[in-house]
Amino acid sequence: MTPPDCPEMPAVRRIIVTGCDHAYFELVAELIASIRNHTDTTIAVIDCGMTAGQRALLHARGVRVLAPHIPDYAPRRALAKRPCLAINISKLWLDQMLPDFDLILWLDADTWVQDGQALERMFAAAARQTLAIVPEIGAKLANLLGVRWICPGWMQIRSFLYKNATRARLPFAIRKRIGARPLLNAGVFCLHRQAPIWPVLRKWQAQILPRRHMAFTQDQLCIALAVYIDGLPVTFLDNSHNYLGPWLLDERTGTLANLFFPHAPVGIVHMASQKAMRSRLENTLTIPTVQGGTAAVNLRYGGMRALSGRGG
Template sequence: MTPPDHLQTPAARRIIVTGCDHAYFELVAELIASIRDHADTAIAVIDCGMTAGQRTALQAQGVRLLAPHIPDYAPRRALAKRPSLAINISKLWLDQMLPDFDLILWLDADTWVQDGQAPERMFAAAQSQTLAIVPEIGAKRADLLGVRWMCPGWMQIRSFLYKNATRARLPFAIRRRIGAKPLLNAGVFCLHRNAPIWPVLRRWQALILPRRHMAFTQDQLCIALAVYIDGLPVTFLDNSHNYIGPWLLDETTGTLANLFFPHAPVGIVHMASQKAMRSGLENTLTIPTVQGGQAAVNLRYGGMRARSAHAG
């Protein structure tokens, strides 16, 4: 159950965490600005290759900088080729990286906060030491499960979890149990530092991470295994708390709206798979509007701010 809007947790020991290299710095700067539009919650950034000037700029805003946590079993060759992979690895160590905070909300660098109540609900959902996360079900996709039909009556499961569990060489009994489950999107999640899931996540990580080609997606697979196989407690929040589309603009309010009626404002915008959008504010996407029209929109915080300013 999603906590009511008025439910807030004590702010003193809460923190929002993200991570970036120099290429994603502009997105992180927009994410921070969007957070500060609504609250003065503490913010930390895992530094995986920012420039000295970028680090100085964040510190001047009171942002805490963190070095990534790279366990001994991490694939060194993959990290040398793509250092930003250390961000995904570090997600499962945040309780140890931030021992002076009780509630830790992770937001990917390509997210931003449109409705300030969304982070509050994430914090509230995690207060009881359950994993607060959004399952990928509902408006995002027409087909809940990827399949390939082999012949009448026979099909092959092609879900994210099944494919990644196969690449991790997990037993078929595990692949069968998670293959048809919804992906738990690790781009947005919240946990109490005393939540029982942390060591379980790292146990799966120690098994999966050394295996070839698993560094990028291991965080989502570990979360799914901890929830679906080990049965660790989880609280699901609706897709507005990690909204990946389909995109809809409410021209009356100038906000991105949920596809589901009554088209409430999206809480946390996640620009997953929007490479062009992330790379420049001049890039736009034509999306429908609540009022029945169409609009060319840049989904970034900076793009939406510029659009509002121009409309005003």
């Protein structure tokens, strides 16, 4: 029995959030299945165009369905053409959309969970009200920084952050400070509802979002500005917590492995830029294996389960 002078601490309320329209529902269903394979943490889906039947399926699985949050300054014409852009906008309002939860973990619809410990580490990293996120400085084989060589000794920065800060018409002093910094990938991040970064993210969103062609990329740019310009606290996790490749299969376990030795299993798989595989389980990619061979795989949760003989 707890002594009167030592009251029990209230349990930390956690939630995992994603979002989709009707076209991405199959991916979200696989994401939910992969989460449920590891934890019973509450799940919510932001609805930006699901069908009534799809919403009913989520309700039947105990998943919350949320309406997106669209601020007054959002570009209405862009949203009318692509309603799913409201998902990226809503990411920066999750603390207000979910007042009943303390820790909020965002996972893009094209991610899935291979190792449940990655979820626990994301929550733990955000517990002290810092932004828990993965910088893109991991196992990439491509150039870490996009540049265009003009002549020997002269080059032009072509990084994601520099290009998008330029498109947002931010001052050169800001572009210079963030242009060579690693992208903080907004496909996977975790924040405490009381983290000080939330209003700063929205400050930048209000400045950037009304500008042309910024709705799709504004979330990652706002996060970078809040961290690199305003100095809000951040906790970096390694690339296994938001793994974008290069892809490597461990044939012994039937799991996707990190390119870095000793090739531990990837925690959270992110299929960004894998449009063909996202659309159909039959589409595959030939990747190397830890054992020295090659294998044709579909990187989706359903594809990997079929490969390991556990069904779709």
